[in-house]
Amino acid sequence: MEISPFVIFFASIFTSNILLTNFLGMCSYLSISKDLKSALGLGEAVIFVMTATSVLNYLVYQYILVPFGLEYLRFIVFIIVIAAFVQLVEMILERFIPNLYYTLGIFLPLITVNCAILGVALFIVIREYNFLQSLAYGAGGGIGWTLAILALAGIRQKVDESKIPKGLQGPGFAMIVTGIMALAFVGFSGILSIQ
């Protein structure tokens, strides 16, 4: 399991995109992708929280849970770490950078229930990544997720004007667009992949 962090970083953005190949974070992906601006806001928040919590969870797992033989508690511990971190960031932002808080603040509570964040932490445990690999996977995963939601939001804005069968409007249509995007991203998996 000695893959270079650079490979992990780029692979998790493009060929092993966390949303398009692992289907993580679909709920907020489908509901927040109606316009580019809020998609970008949510994406920024996800990149930040995912990078930080993947490292935090890695440290907690390696230096607290493993030495005490408490690996089976990891689901609860990871969720608590993520929720606590989001809460903390919210309070710090509100106190010191109110401008950023107003643009990013509404998205932060959404992130606690974004399964991509927890999913990344669990993948890191399963694939036995080391510290740098975890950092690369967290950052790459966040950027990849943002890339996917931005692409979908852009497409949805253009398609708003056109006629879609009534039954397909909304989530159904978004899912078909995502499928086509996933095809395009999977097409590059010959270049580099981490599975």
Add this chain to the structure above:
Amino acid sequence: MSSYGEITKKTLWTENPVIRQILGICSALAVTNLVANTLVMGIGVSLVTAFSSLTVSLLRNTIPVRVRMMAQTLIIAFYVILVDIVLRAFLPDMSRALGPYVGLIITNCIIMGRCEAFAQTNKPLPSFFDGLMSGLGYTLVLTAIAIVRELMGFGTILGIQILGDWWTPWTIMVMAPSAFFVLASIIWAAKSVALKREISAKRTVSKGVQVSGN
């Protein structure tokens, strides 16, 4: 207080969590490449939903409203850990195949949704039933997706050869993109049927008004 029949109809069709409310999509897409995986996942989600609803309902008067989200998450996580341990002990291969998606049941919005929307305000037994049926509604849709994907991708269902040698497996069906297409088609079909019923229901109502008016 809704009756059991009403709950069944609601959770399986009119408010089906996956195709009508678009909840729990992550795992709906990820585990559906094989029917066996899907069934195990469905049973896990149904049990966790049922027992979390039961517990939340039993504790609904003792948990302060302000911390209820955190309490619910912990209750759900507790049952997910049980499911994970049982899977690892008795079905280790399945546990490996499902990977992180067992843990991700915690963030499955169906469970939190049922706890918040139903168990919080109802008695324990109906809550348990509601959770179980929601899980079943989820399992039904997932199994439908999985049957399409496994049949076209491998020519098998539950590992049993269904289509003969003449069938060329569609490799794309076991890969990620097809999950989106199959689920989208099912949502499309369900929504069209629902829309048609709504229109015909409206027509009969307006006809009835006309008749009585004459």
